[in-house]
Amino acid sequence: xxxxxxxxxxxxxxxxxxxxxxxxxxxxxxxxxxxxxxxxxxxxxxxxxxxxxxxxxxxxxxxxxxxxxxxxxxxxxxxxxxxxxxxxxxxxxxx
Amino acid sequence: xxxxxxxxxxxxxxxxxxxxxxxxxxxxxxxxxxxxxxxxxxxxxxxxxxxxxxxxxxxxxxxxxxxxxxxxxxxxxxxxxxxxxxxxxxxxxxxxxxxxxxxxxxxxxxxxxxxxxxxxxxxxxxxxxxxxxxxxxxxxxxxxxxxxxxxxxxxxxxxxxxxxxxxxxxxxxxxxxxxxxxxx
Numbered sequence: 001x002x003x004x005x006x007x008x009x010x011x012x013x014x015x016x017x018x019x020x021x022x023x024x025x026x027x028x029x030x031x032x033x034x035x036x037x038x039x040x041x042x043x044x045x046x047x048x049x050x051x052x053x054x055x056x057x058x059x060x061x062x063x064x065x066x067x068x069x070x071x072x073x074x075x076x077x078x079x080x081x082x083x084x085x086x087x088x089x090x091x092x093x094x095x
Numbered sequence: 096x097x098x099x100x101x102x103x104x105x106x107x108x109x110x111x112x113x114x115x116x117x118x119x120x121x122x123x124x125x126x127x128x129x130x131x132x133x134x135x136x137x138x139x140x141x142x143x144x145x146x147x148x149x150x151x152x153x154x155x156x157x158x159x160x161x162x163x164x165x166x167x168x169x170x171x172x173x174x175x176x177x178x179x180x181x182x183x184x185x186x187x188x189x190x191x192x193x194x195x196x197x198x199x200x201x202x203x204x205x206x207x208x209x210x211x212x213x214x215x216x217x218x219x220x221x222x223x224x225x226x227x228x229x230x231x232x233x234x235x236x237x238x239x240x241x242x243x244x245x246x247x248x249x250x251x252x253x254x255x256x257x258x259x260x261x262x263x264x265x266x267x268x269x270x271x272x273x274x275x276x277x278x279x
Contacts, residue, residue, distance in 0.1 A: 007153040007154075007169070008153050008154060008236070009154065010224075011223075011238075012222045014222070015222070015238060015239060061237070061238055061239035061244060062236075062237050062238060063153070063166075063167065063168040063169070063237055064168045065168060065169060083169070085169065094132075
């Protein structure tokens with residue numbers, strides 16, 4: 001499987017490890033209202049779609065960037081690869 | 096107290112294998128520079144003023160006579176330069192608050208592989224496309240070889256720098272040497 005890294009171009013998937021659902025980017029506020037419920041959902045509840053899925057991948061044997069990879073869990077086709085940093089910033093995060 | 100001096104990771108290894116020459120590159124300093132948030136343009140100006148170089152792109156290093164800059168990850172570069180004493184301190188003075196600086200010299204080993212068949216030896220252990228038209232002169236990539244993290248730089252037509260952790264320098268050399276032997 002080849003992952004088209006947004007900065008480095010096509011790279012072999014064995015240079016990467018994958019963490020799982022991209023919702024890990026949106027860590028809830030531990031001091032906020034309903035923090036316990038939100039953290040329970042954040043840690044344990046995942047969709048398990050047969051089809052398009054957004055995942056966090058880490059380019060461990062490369063530039064150490066975190067990526068959001070959109071792929072099809074049935075065909076393994078990869079539709080889009082973004083830097084997780086850009087995704088987080090587009091949601092208003094500073095880092 | 097006895098005055099101690101460091102030796103090179105591979106003791107100055109230098110060997111010809113068929114038409115390939117494989118040698119350890121010493122007398123280099125390697126400095127990691129990370130850019131603090133908000134200091135990007137100041138850092139870029141400092142690189143221009145101090146090295147007279149522009150920032151390296153993710154897949155291509157930039158160089159002048161004694162210095163080569165490598166993109167290692169977003170907001171971090173490596174400076175590979177002629178060996179100087181205590182580069183961390185002198186760079187810290189020059190760059191001030193525009194960079195976080197770490198001397199990485201002793202943490203890395205550098206091998207140079209050259210010769211007609213160097214590409215064939217490498218393509219058995221390096222999964223990056225090294226085709227002359229794809230991996231062009233001064234091209235660089237961070238990847239792994241034989242499960243060891245490595246940086247590869249194309250220095251000249253058939254000459255490459257391979258950088259890996261000095262703690263596994265002998266294993267790294269073994270992997271490259273064996274691959275060279277297999278095609279000779």
